[in-house]
Amino acid sequence: xxxxxxxLDRTANKxxxxxxxxxxxxxxLQGHLGPGEKLPSTRRLSTQLGISRNxxxxxxxxxxxDGYLRTNQRSGYFVNEAICEIGMPNHSAQPLAPVGSVEGLxxxxxxxxxxxxxxxxxxxxxxxKLKYPFIYGQPDRALFPITDWRxxxxxxxxxxxLDDWSQDTLDNDDPLLIExxxxxxxxxxxxxxxxxxxLVTLGSQQAxxxxxxxxxxxxxxVVLEDPGYPDARNIFSLRTETVHYAGVDAGGLKLDDVPxxxxxVYTTPSHQLPTTVTMPIERRKALLAQAEADDxxxxxxxxxxxxxxxxKPVPALKSLDGGGRVIYLGSFSKTLFPGLRLGxxxxxxxxxxxxxxxxxxxxxxxxxxxxRSTAFFLSLGYYDVFVRRLHRTYEQRWQVMGEGxxxxxxxxxxxxxxxxxxxxxxxxxxxxFDGPTLVQRAQRESVYVEPxxxxxxxxxxxxxxxxxxxxxxxxxxxxxxxxxxxxxxxxG
Amino acid sequence: xxxxxxxLDRTANKxxxxxxxxxxxxxxLQGHLGPGEKLPSTRRLSTQLGISRNxxxxxxxxxxxDGYLRTNQRSGYFVNEAICEIGMPNHSAQPLAPVGSVEGLxxxxxxxxxxxxxxxxxxxxxxxKLKYPFIYGQPDRALFPITDWRxxxxxxxxxxxLDDWSQDTLDNDDPLLIExxxxxxxxxxxxxxxxxxxLVTLGSQQAxxxxxxxxxxxxxxVVLEDPGYPDARNIFSLRTETVHYAGVDAGGLKLDDVPxxxxxVYTTPSHQLPTTVTMPIERRKALLAQAEADDxxxxxxxxxxxxxxxxKPVPALKSLDGGGRVIYLGSFSKTLFPGLRLGxxxxxxxxxxxxxxxxxxxxxxxxxxxxRSTAFFLSLGYYDVFVRRLHRTYEQRWQVMGEGxxxxxxxxxxxxxxxxxxxxxxxxxxxxFDGPTLVQRAQRESVYVEPxxxxxxxxxxxxxxxxxxxxxxxxxxxxxxxxxxxxxxxxG
Numbered sequence: 001x002x003x004x005x006x007x008l009d010r011t012a013n014k015x016x017x018x019x020x021x022x023x024x025x026x027x028x029l030q031g032h033l034g035p036g037e038k039l040p041s042t043r044r045l046s047t048q049l050g051i052s053r054n055x056x057x058x059x060x061x062x063x064x065x066d067g068y069l070r071t072n073q074r075s076g077y078f079v080n081e082a083i084c085e086i087g088m089p090n091h092s093a094q095p096l097a098p099v100g101s102v103e104g105l106x107x108x109x110x111x112x113x114x115x116x117x118x119x120x121x122x123x124x125x126x127x128x129k130l131k132y133p134f135i136y137g138q139p140d141r142a143l144f145p146i147t148d149w150r151x152x153x154x155x156x157x158x159x160x161x162l163d164d165w166s167q168d169t170l171d172n173d174d175p176l177l178i179e180x181x182x183x184x185x186x187x188x189x190x191x192x193x194x195x196x197x198x199l200v201t202l203g204s205q206q207a208x209x210x211x212x213x214x215x216x217x218x219x220x221x222v223v224l225e226d227p228g229y230p231d232a233r234n235i236f237s238l239r240t241e242t243v244h245y246a247g248v249d250a251g252g253l254k255l256d257d258v259p260x261x262x263x264x265v266y267t268t269p270s271h272q273l274p275t276t277v278t279m280p281i282e283r284r285k286a287l288l289a290q291a292e293a294d295d296x297x298x299x300x301x302x303x304x305x306x307x308x309x310x311x312k313p314v315p316a317l318k319s320l321d322g323g324g325r326v327i328y329l330g331s332f333s334k335t336l337f338p339g340l341r342l343g344x345x346x347x348x349x350x351x352x353x354x355x356x357x358x359x360x361x362x363x364x365x366x367x368x369x370x371x372r373s374t375a376f377f378l379s380l381g382y383y384d385v386f387v388r389r390l391h392r393t394y395e396q397r398w399q400v401m402g403e404g405x406x407x408x409x410x411x412x413x414x415x416x417x418x419x420x421x422x423x424x425x426x427x428x429x430x431x432x433f434d435g436p437t438l439v440q441r442a443q444r445e446s447v448y449v450e451p452x453x454x455x456x457x458x459x460x461x462x463x464x465x466x467x468x469x470x471x472x473x474x475x476x477x478x479x480x481x482x483x484x485x486x487x488x489x490x491x492g
Numbered sequence: 493x494x495x496x497x498x499x500l501d502r503t504a505n506k507x508x509x510x511x512x513x514x515x516x517x518x519x520x521l522q523g524h525l526g527p528g529e530k531l532p533s534t535r536r537l538s539t540q541l542g543i544s545r546n547x548x549x550x551x552x553x554x555x556x557x558d559g560y561l562r563t564n565q566r567s568g569y570f571v572n573e574a575i576c577e578i579g580m581p582n583h584s585a586q587p588l589a590p591v592g593s594v595e596g597l598x599x600x601x602x603x604x605x606x607x608x609x610x611x612x613x614x615x616x617x618x619x620x621k622l623k624y625p626f627i628y629g630q631p632d633r634a635l636f637p638i639t640d641w642r643x644x645x646x647x648x649x650x651x652x653x654l655d656d657w658s659q660d661t662l663d664n665d666d667p668l669l670i671e672x673x674x675x676x677x678x679x680x681x682x683x684x685x686x687x688x689x690x691l692v693t694l695g696s697q698q699a700x701x702x703x704x705x706x707x708x709x710x711x712x713x714v715v716l717e718d719p720g721y722p723d724a725r726n727i728f729s730l731r732t733e734t735v736h737y738a739g740v741d742a743g744g745l746k747l748d749d750v751p752x753x754x755x756x757v758y759t760t761p762s763h764q765l766p767t768t769v770t771m772p773i774e775r776r777k778a779l780l781a782q783a784e785a786d787d788x789x790x791x792x793x794x795x796x797x798x799x800x801x802x803x804k805p806v807p808a809l810k811s812l813d814g815g816g817r818v819i820y821l822g823s824f825s826k827t828l829f830p831g832l833r834l835g836x837x838x839x840x841x842x843x844x845x846x847x848x849x850x851x852x853x854x855x856x857x858x859x860x861x862x863x864r865s866t867a868f869f870l871s872l873g874y875y876d877v878f879v880r881r882l883h884r885t886y887e888q889r890w891q892v893m894g895e896g897x898x899x900x901x902x903x904x905x906x907x908x909x910x911x912x913x914x915x916x917x918x919x920x921x922x923x924x925f926d927g928p929t930l931v932q933r934a935q936r937e938s939v940y941v942e943p944x945x946x947x948x949x950x951x952x953x954x955x956x957x958x959x960x961x962x963x964x965x966x967x968x969x970x971x972x973x974x975x976x977x978x979x980x981x982x983x984g
Binding site (some may be wrong): 014018021023025026029063066067069083089098100105107110111112113114115116119122125147149150153154155156157171184202203205206209212213215216217220228231234235238263285288289291295297319320321322323324325338339340341342346350351353354356357358360361362363364365366367368369370376380381382384385388392 | 506510513514517521555558559560575590591592597599600602603604605606607608610612617638641642645646647649663675676694695697698701705706707709712723726727730755763777780781783784787789811812813814815816817829830832833835840842843845847848849850853854855856857858859860861862866871872873874876877880901
């Protein structure tokens with residue numbers, strides 16, 4: 001034990017007890033502490049490490065219960081010989097002489113599709129250290145009701161639930177979650193759906209990927225918005241050579257840009273991504289009439305379904321869908337948290353059945369424990385409380401942002417829809433700037449803004465910026481925009 | 493409040509407090525309790541429902557804290573008018589006149605790929621009610637260390653972790669989990685890998701799907717085992733027309749059945765699925781030499797990487813892979829629980845980079861909270877304790893199964909590998925039986941067995957059965973096999 005260096009980190013996010021346990025377990029499994037070896041007394045260990053006696057005692061007791069240590073009357077703690085049983089790492093399969101040439105093989109020639117080469121939104125890893133993070137789509141730690149969420153996770157882990165969520169469930173999603181989506185979430189968007197018209201997915205991303213896999217062949221004519229969601233472009237262009245781009249005006253997707261041969265339209269009508277404009281009810285009806293006339297289907301991505309705080313929301317396209325042509329994508333990423341990866345799709349039961357089969361091949365199903373925790377979060381009313389709080393905060397930030405932009409960046413054209421969690425700014429040719437340079441300079445001043453280029457499919461896109469306000473504290477908005485205004489004046 | 497029927501279910505898996513809260517939240521959100529309406533006193537409510545006063549008080553207090561109720565000095569509790577604010581369901585988007593023809597459209601013509609039509613393993617939903625569930629791949633409630641798991645989930649949900657796991661992480665998996673996979677799991681299989689050669693997936697299913705998406709084009713020659721994993725057949729045959737099947741003998745995949753033009757071989761060398769035979773080291777080396785000579789890659793599905801309990805395990809193919817041709821798939825489904833959906837893949841960094849990009853398009857990433865909980869479960873040593881317990885139990889069951897089968901089903905040919913969690917039985921032509929009829933009859937006697945047909949690609953497959961022992965209590969094995977033996981004697 002003398003040579004076992006234990007270094008506990010008091011600034012770490014782990015408790016000293018967890019750290020000590022980890023170190024001892026590793027030492028035992030890797031053979032640094034041999035079978036039968038005596039451990040230092042809890043008193044000695046505590047003195048040596050400068051930790052409380054109680055911590056050492058609890059760790060030794062826990063390891064004894066779990067079979068790592070054994071205790072021999074009052075003579076102390078010893079490494080349990082039984083730990084070296086079958087299957088432990090020191091009983092591991094030994095690598096033998098490797099077969100095959102060392103040079104390895106050329107994977108580049110073998111990989112048939114290269115998603116790695118696609119352009120994508122990149123976020124700086126350390127944005128949380130910045131003072132003015134106008135970042136999009138990340139949660140605000142201060143707003144998230146961690147206590148309520150924990151309560152639901154605890155409830156979901158009761159022993160009585162083990163049967164429900166620990167096993168494979170391929171044919172049905174968590175019935176509690178489906179019930180909440182049907183009765184609580186969808187009515188707000190005007191949507192009525194039966195159980196077999198809903199499928200739970202790993203975020204709306206998975207729903208979009210599955211729609212493309214099932215409905216798009218090599219020559220299927222697909223229409224996307226430009227500017228629009230880069231990953232939709234990436235997903236559909238991996239499948240088909242025939243992608244058309246429709247422009248976006250103050251009412252969203254321009255219907256004149258949808259050619260007659262179209263088979264599928266992907267749109268973000270409620271908060272057009274990235275411009276945030278809302279498609280008015282008249283254009284929604286016209287889009288559906290056109291879908292009927294030209295026989296295409298519509299994928300409605302309602303990725304911000306809970307951020308409609310500026311007046312009465314326009315109902316979802318899906319709520320107007322008498323012909324069953326709309327595939328509705330919803331997500332919990334913007335309300336709960338994106339790391340949870342939970343969303344859902346509402347579509348005709350025929351398509352949902354095929355999507356369920358495809359989901360089985362792809363991932364089997366979304367993790368059951370997260371489905372159940374989320375179901376509780378909804379059914380116990382925590383979700384609604386949280387959405388109300390988000391609305392109040394977002395509405396305030398939205399106001400402050402609007403005023404601050406008018407003051408500090410008066411040249412930019414700013415579009416508005418029914419709320420959301422970001423602003424989109426477009427600059428005139430006269431005010432053109434070099435996006436990457438601006439972003440770099442801003443970061444040096446502790447400001448994060450997202451350049452707009454990535455959202456455009458067409459070359460020679462206008463200079464644009466996207467400013468999210470889901471993570472930035474309200475009080476930081478005004479000073480952050482002042483810095484941005486100065487930088488733009490210099491760069492423009 | 494008079495008309496509000498509250499019906500609490502004392503036998504339900506939810507606490508009375510949770511149930512009461514749910515009922516009240518729903519009543520408020522759906523307008524059955526109007527804004528400003530007075531609620532019955534906690535005393536009256538408790539008497540009416542036959543619950544403790546304390547329960548009512550706690551529910552009212554919780555709802556007041558969350559803004560559903562307000563309390564007016566000592567005059568009681570009222571529905572908070574502010575609850576009817578923006579975004580609540582009673583402020584919902586109203587469905588308008590739907591657009592489009594009522595008949596709907598014919599999805600059958602539009603769906604380009606129909607995974608729903610593929611044959612698949614089906615498990616009865618209510619298998620837990622059967623006395624003798626010889627089911628495969630489901631966890632044993634009695635063995636799972638729910639307390640340890642909960643401890644890890646709690647630790648992962650500490651406020652300090654919120655930054656780490658609540659947000660999107662596209663470029664890197666949880667570093668704690670990667671560290672544990674590298675240092676704790678892979679060495680047991682003889683595998684050394686660097687961080688950028690490992691990707692976390694939603695079970696090995698997702699890894700397999702991604703490998704097929706990236707490496708298999710319409711004419712790529714793929715070799716699968718027959719009998720083999722039905723979902724591998726389903727995944728690859730959605731991609732390519734050129735699937736060859738290789739037979740399986742006592743040493744696993746028959747190398748003579750792998751044609752020279754092969755580009756990819758999918759194999760389950762350590763516990764051949766479903767026969768359970770283990771490929772010996774010599775054949776592993778020969779397979780790799782053949783891969784080198786004929787220039788193909790090998791997908792090694794080590795789906796039961798922790799159930800090697802009969803003597804010293806044969807190292808993974810990947811550990812012998814000098815040429816970087818092996819793509820190794822591992823899973824936590826058979827040790828933790830399948831509902832968690834967590835696995836990993838080890839491959840050359842070039843391929844891992846493309847898989848990461850594809851994973852982003854498919855699902856963005858596996859849920860962060862589950863990655864972190866699992867990392868703790870590993871690092872705190874709970875996982876190793878649990879694997880040891882599984883080994884002891886499985887080894888015992890494996891023995892009892894082996895003896896019971898020899899006694900009660902002596903005609904069946906039974907194959908053996910290095911452990912696993914199932915037996916595979918093949919019957920002679922003379923003992924042929926009708927699978928579905930047998931399974932039905934068995935279920936009537938509270939016995940669940942899986943017919944073997946689904947594992948065969950070739951028509952006219954021999955009569956086979958698969959008997960799992962991960963869920964059946966050890967004491968139930970012998971009587972269960974006795975019933976099965978009698979049924980087979982009658983049916984055969």
